[in-house]
Amino acid sequence: MSAPDTPAGSGLAHLLDLGRPIGDLRPWAAVEVGAAAWVAITERIAAGEADLLALWGEPGVVRLALFDTATRRPAVVRLSCPEGRYPSVGALHPPAIRPERAIRELVGLEPVGLPDGRPWLDHGRWGVRTPLGTPEASSDAGEPYAFLTAEGEGLHQIPVGPVHAGIIEPGHFRFTANGETVVRLEERLGYVHRGLEGLMTGAPIAHAATLAGRASGDSTVACGLAFARAVEAAAGTEPPPRAVWLRALMAELERLANHLGDVGAICNDAAFALMHAHTGALRERVLRASATAFGHRLMMDRVVPGGVVADLGAEGAAAIRALVGTVRAALPALVRLYDGTPSLQDRTAGTGRATAALVARFACGGPVGRASGRAFDARRDLAYPPYGSLAFTVLVLTAGDVDARVRVRIAEIEASLALVDEILAALPEGALLAPVERPATGEGIAVAEAFRGDVLAWVRLAGDGTVARCHLRDASWFQWPVLEAAIEGNIVADFPLLNKSFNCSYAGHDL
């Protein structure tokens, strides 16, 4: 935390109390504030009294979601800005800089005082400006991007991507290095911007749900879950108990598959392909069991607003039980392999430290946060059903290096295995889907813990069965900037290893 000054929480809670409560957002507390209070709240966030969960805009309104670290409760703050200008959050609290750059170019709201005037997602090739605000046609010639400079004798630049030698998502990395030592890394993202929020605007809820499930394909269950819960909150729909438990089952299977894949992929980037081969085989088993149980390897479009559309049969349950047995039997040997390969440990231990202060400031979720001492898991700290009635451990380490991120993932694989067991044992019978009612208007907000961290979905329903506005915030938004800091002082050749240990989403970030 940056400043151990005021008594924790008091200032912020007081400020939130001063705002005008707004009732149309469920289920979090929401207040409408004026510009002065907005700045005061920003200052409290910058002082470490709250985590910034999300910051988004629509024409004339800007909102921020925060997590009060003292009361451990979330809240949404709304500021009306009819003139299209609002006091920048990023000017005081750096994690907000990229979201505000995106707000400026997507919605057209000007964050006054934002220190970075460059575009972020918009590379000047959309043929349109401010597509979510008042769209204006523009040439799609593309605009040169001014990378931050680093000057000194012997420094050289290494541009990497957006097209890489391997089959990975597109993103550009600009290294400034002194020999092998990285002096500065700057990311440029936005290459996979598909305009998801624009496509969702005015879309029927069911269609918007499939779009949400495609924000980041590897966490389609978590994204779909966050969106579905936001819609349910807005509409006041209660999903049936069986659906709630099945969602958790799918989410844990997804976490299992991705963490297994990540542990192997991290080792593979240190040219230790053996681990990759083993975890790859296990990941494949998870995907096959998921296909048997829910009819889709990634369980895409299985979670919908109101419930789920795939039931778990006896065959599926047996496949998942067999899977848990297989993974549980194989895991100790893999952990021994990881622990017993000094050449591998030599690469992971001490590499790419993300400091606890930075991780706390950026409120990094997922293994990135938990490996650097940020004890936050949306399943526990913003508990949503059925996790409130499930027992699971959340491992928090403080080393903050690649090794710690691997170990957090391994612990989460073990925790997910136990959770799958618990869920299967407690799975209630009953309906799968409750119809989403159509209120006149309504806003809902929800989070879901994806394998890489908390994804947040905010939605406003139009009342005619369509989505008026939606905002999805992947955990990667607050992890990418920390990656830039974690590589400093490391060598260029260690970047792939470090990047893989973060495994941020490009698609989920670019939307």
Added chain:
Amino acid sequence: MIPNLADLAVQGAQMALVLAAAPLVTGLVRKVKARLMRRRGPPLLQIYRDLARLLRKEAVVADNASWLFRAVPFLVFAATWVAAALVPTFATGLTFSWSADLIAIVALLGSARFFLALAGMDVGTSFGGIGASREVMIATIAEPAFIMTVFTLALVAGSTQLSTVAAAMATGEVGLRVSLGLALIALVMVAVAENGRVPVDNPATHLELTMVHEAMVLEYSGRHLAMIELAASLKLTLYLSLVACVFVPWGLAGPGSGALAHLIGLAAWAGKLAVAAVLLGLFETSVAKMRVFRVPDFLGAALMLGLLATLLLFVSRSL
């Protein structure tokens, strides 16, 4: 000495065989690694198909590439092939062997690398530069280590001629020596580094930022790339054959021996290469790649071992 026809035929067979077998050795290493990871892996002959494909393909060359960039693949291939021709694989007393010794092999490989590093920097991409600088950093320690092992062998055999060394080692008069053990370890370490194998470099990686050899040749395509790939395979076969002919010299056909001896030599060579390829695959599977800045430590150990081997020989001789 005017070489007779039979000797020339043996030398010719050696050059053709080495060239023909080299991709197979690389293929075998890949296959072993794949099988160890319970994958099926590409067929053993896949590399031949890849090379044929590359030769058919158009070579895309950067606009600002100089003549050097185009010439280097052929230069590297030629130098490596000549060096491979000097190593007794199945027969000692090769015709060319008398015209050049172990030090010439080191020099040939060294110049091949020198030109490849130049070509890596020629088109001015950052990856070429990174690869070239890393490769040269590795070479500055690998080459002295190689030379030290050459000295050890020369002191034992009384010659730097590989044929003589192999013959001397095969006699059994040499016996077990600590120096030879040290030299063997040093030579294997150098071979791993020089061929860009795990833990020094990863030939299978797609990560631009970690590459050494692959980064240097990233801009090559078509027939140029085919030459470089073939040269890389040749180099691996060369090193494996070198280690085999010096440290397990049995089965080598002597100068002027008959067809049967040559056949036995061939079978022995094939067996040695296969064993070496399997061992290499096994080793590569069991370790992770080291940090770039650990490589000098690794090769420094090879250099010290080579030095120690030479020193021990002097000490034991003078007692």
